[in-house]
Amino acid sequence: MIPIAYFIFLAMCSPIALNAMLPALPAIAEQLDIDSSMVQLNYSLYLAALALGQFSVGAVITKLGNRSTILLGISTFIVGGLVALITNSLWLMLLGRILQGIGGAFSMSMARALLVASSGKDRAAQQMGYIVMAIAFSQSIAPLVGSTLNTHIGWQAIFAFSAIQGAILLLFSLKLIKPAFEQPQKLTLSMMLNHYMSLIRQHSFSRYTMANTFIALCFYLFISASPHLTKGLSENNLAYGYWFILISGTFMLGGYMSTLLNKRLSLDQSIQLGNSLCLLGASILLILQISLPTSFASLFLPMSVVTLGRGISQPSYQSAAIGAADKLAGMAAGLIGFLQLSFGAVFAQAVPLMMDLHPSMIAFAILGCTLLAKCYAQNYRNKKIATDHALIFF
Known part of the structure; x- marks a missing residue:
């Protein structure tokens, strides 16, 4: 049996590589003499590549098998x-x-x-929480790691750190993942697209998925804008990394709370609770941005309420969407990730343009995303209630 520590380390590499660059973006722009829109491509193109990878990984696994796919992925990362x-x-x-x-x-x-x-499905379900926690933890420490490397060595050290992580993973993968005979299967592009289109046409799946995407966009908007909004606020170059831990910490707390709440509440009730917290935090963020000078506290404290709400609602959104997919559950999970990341890439790249209009535009956009998510979820809930009442009547 492969140790759980290997899976945790495997899941942590990409979030660290993605988020460790954030504190260094202003320094890269200054050193390379480029504007903020160009340097933002470091983040948005990574998100787009993540989306493309999640969209295609199922077909690659079908063709190459597990071992070859993981070795190909790690080698590409290095x-x-x-x-x-x-x-x-x-x-x-x-x-x-x-x-x-x-x-x-x-x-x-x-x-x-x-x-x-x-591990098998039953044992894996118990251990999957460790991977989710590891991803959230890596997101929380990545900006601090990036700030430290950028301050003491330079932003190039962040790429070296990622390559070293990948090399260590490659060695462990060669040792732990044993070759196995796997018969290649044929999954054409047209077959994949037909499956994805059938999912999109399912009303419940599309509603939950789009609401989940808008809630996730709040995070992508904030994480893309915050390094630029906080530039020059503190002489301590590590301050951003320390404050960012609050964001990931509240997301982890929300995820833990969701496991407790879902024992007592329905998925829709958990979603509504999480959405209400997101709306509250986004409203406070906008009010503070309009009325007070920008500070770490005025940005990160209300955003921590948003991420707490996201931590509560996101597991329920994804469970409800995947549950509606029936036999296409695996493809549904990939499509959820693809839409979330591709929308995130587009909106992340739009952040510099929004900030050129006015810094508070980010808070307006975050509030708009929370309202759209709440509307999507509420409309589906109202339609479901109306359908249930009609069925009872007949």
């Missing part, structure tokens, strides 16, 4: 880190980030797939 490390060209750096993102998507997906294959 190559991406090395390409970004050895260049001062923005375009080669972005190529490296794309390769990192695709490899990271394979690694995160395979962490779950290999855990189930190694």
Whole structure:
């Protein structure tokens, strides 16, 4: 049996590589003499590559098998880190980030797939929580890791750190993942697209998935804007990393609370509670941005309420959406991740344009996303109640 520590380390690599770069973006823009929109591509293209990787990993596994897929993913991740490390060209750096993102998507997906294959469904369900916690933990420490490396060595050290992580993972993977005979299967692009279209046409799946996407966009908007909004607020270069721990910490707390609440409440009730907290935090964030000078506290404290609500609602959103997919549950999970990340990439790239209009536009956008999520979820709930009443009447 493969140790759970391997799966945890495997799942942590990509979130660290993604978020460790955030505190260094202003420094990269200054050193390479580029504007904020261009340097933001470091983050948004990584998200887009993650989305593409999650969209395609199922077909790759079907064709190559588990071992070859994980080795391909980790190798791509390492190559991406090395390409970004050895260049001062923005375009080669972005190529490296794309390769990192695709490899990271394979690694995160395979962490779950290999855990189930190694431990069995029942035991894997008990251990999957460790992977979720590991991802949240890596998101919380990544900006601090990035701030430390950028301050004491330089932003190139962040890419070196990621490449070293990947190399260690590759060695463990070669040792722990044994070759196995796996008959290649045929899954054409048209078959995949037909499955995805059938999911999108399911009203319940599309409603829950879009609401989940809008709630996730609150996080992507904030994480993309916060390094620029907080630039120059403190002489301590590590301050951003310390404050960011609050965001990931409340997300982890919300996830833990969801496991307790879902024992007493229905999925829709948990979703409504989480959405209400998101709306409260977003409203406070906008009020503070309009009425007070920008500070770490005025940004991170209300946003921690938003992420607490997201931690409560997101597991319920995803469980409800996947549950509605029936036999296409695996593809549904991939489609949820693809939509969340692809929308996140587009909105993350729009952040510099929004900030050029006015810094408070980010708070307006976050509030708008919470309202849209609440409307999507509430409309589905109202329609479901009306349908249930009609069935009772007849």
